[in-house]
Amino acid sequence: MDVNAFLDGFVLVTEPQNLLYCLIGVLIGMLIGVLPGLGPAATIAILLPITYGIDPVSAIIMLAGIYYGAQYGGTITSVLLRLPGEASSVVTVFDGFALAKQGKAGTALGIAAIGSFVGATISIVGLTLLAPIVAEVALDFGPPEYAALALLGVLLVATIGSGNMLKALIAATLGLLLATVGRDTFSGAGRYTFSSLELADGIDFVIIAMGLFGVGEILYNLEARHGKVHVPAAVANIWPSRKDLRQSSGAIGRGSVIGFFLGVLPGGGAVLASLAAYAAEKRRAKNPERFGRGAIEGVAAPESANNAAATSSFIPLLTLGIPANATMGMLFGALLILGITPGPQLVEERPDVFWGVINSMYIGNIMLLILSIPLVGLFVRILRIRPAILAPITALITILGVYTINNSVFDIFVMIVFGLVGYLMKKSGFEPGPLVLAFVLGSLVEASARRSMLIFDGDPTGFVTRPISGALIAILVVVALLPLIKKLRRLRTSVATEATPTKEEEKTR
């Protein structure tokens, strides 16, 4: 590891301007985490146009802050309202709300904040040590490896994400297809442009993301909202006692480690990590029946895990240029817009961006710890803002923002069309996440695959005979076939025991 570059990164982060953007980022993150509705991916999509005018390092520090800040905020609604503000806080609901009912909401929030901080910090240290090594290994990757890796990323996101797998795969395939719209970079031939000049350069990633994530979610929330005002439980005594701390320290440690490893995997990330950590705690507990009735470990483990995972999912993005989940896909797009191509060369070519982002997380998490322990009352009060007031504001930011990208009214309408598509997808059970991620990776997959075919002189077996790409293809095949095998196995066992696990499993996601 280049210690000088690492230290330079700290100098950069402590510049007042970057500190300010870091604070803005984590504040927005906390805020949207507390408010059910918009998730971090949608928020980053909506705010992308505003980052155009900001220095790239500051912009990316801010956007990263939104992601990990949202993990802190999501806890608050889970504990106080039994409404997970973020998908990654769903399991926190079980024990968090049970604790709140016993008048221990403060303890739950305090432990969650400490666990979040510890989990994130352990994960940043891991990121600091591991990322440069991964980047160095990845420097040897050629087009075949990239084609296989990107395709694996798309497949994993589609299969591990929430909802029906077949539908996620369809969404991902659509994303790959949409990525081909415009002029072919190899031959210059126009594809799916329908002789439109505006489509000749392809569809802008930001506009698709703003439409599907931003407008789609705004419209969807407009319908889902029922004007119910939730009254949060009272919060007293946020500082956890020594006993609570002792009781949850093991869970925090294990949750952090589980979160770190699951975050690195493509398709993993915060949601999966929180579920796995909760399950692991329950499994090793002496009396597991405490879980669900207010076990402090049931709050500590998933909250440590989701923050650790949110942090470590930056590793594949910053070192391989492969976003591990939809939110990372948004950051990938943001970096491209700012003129930075994430990949193994990033640590050498743009150490300011690489170390700036990583080191900003150390500071961002300290800010979040301060925001979520002494200032938690402030965020509880935000829960009383009616969603009806925020809706038109987000709608306006989206429309005015998308116009300012290219000063084009055409873009507004493209975004509205994708907003309608995103809304209809949600109504019919398709998640837009895999589509956006596949769209981001689409041109990388195609270009790498075609370059590989040139290298292999038209012989596709070349993918399999190269060691790294061969191994990746093998994983690809296993991932693709696994669900079928599991289904067969489950069919056999369910006949035997008449257990019906699938329904419950669907809900936990």
Add this chain to the structure above:
Amino acid sequence: MSDQRDDRAATGTDPGEPDILAELEAEIARELAEERPPAGGPAYQVVGALVALALGLGGAILAYGYGLGSLREPGPGLWPFIVSVVLVGLSVALLIVGRHLTDSEAFTRSSLQPAVGLLTFVGLGALMPLIGFEIPSVLLCAIWLRFLGGESWRSTAVISVATTAAFYILFIILLRTPLPHLF
């Protein structure tokens, strides 16, 4: 990977312990379901799959026209053709096995709200180049607050004007973007 999937399955489905966790989970699911519209029937699933199928078929036919080339020299149409064929295959599979999925949501009376919202988006996009963004923005806010959000006239007026003023300051004065504006 398989371990993690097992873990997740285990959170709610350990046989032999039909415990408080499962109950709580079911309770949460019920509560969330109350706030969601009823699931759309098989028709929703079939339409979804058919739309995907149509896109796949259309994509494949157009891609074929762009020229597939050969594996040695792939034409511009080869990659989109492959992707489209995969899309067709997946859509057919969904058409066969997905008829009874319950992950769709029926359109109800409250679906009119997003429809109105969408119209205001279109209206703003159409009017902005003609008369600037200020008046359409105030109108959009007013419709969303008063008719979609059920706010009082007074707070509608205050919030609409204040929001638009804030965006004027942000986009015109601070960021100096060439957003069409009247004032």
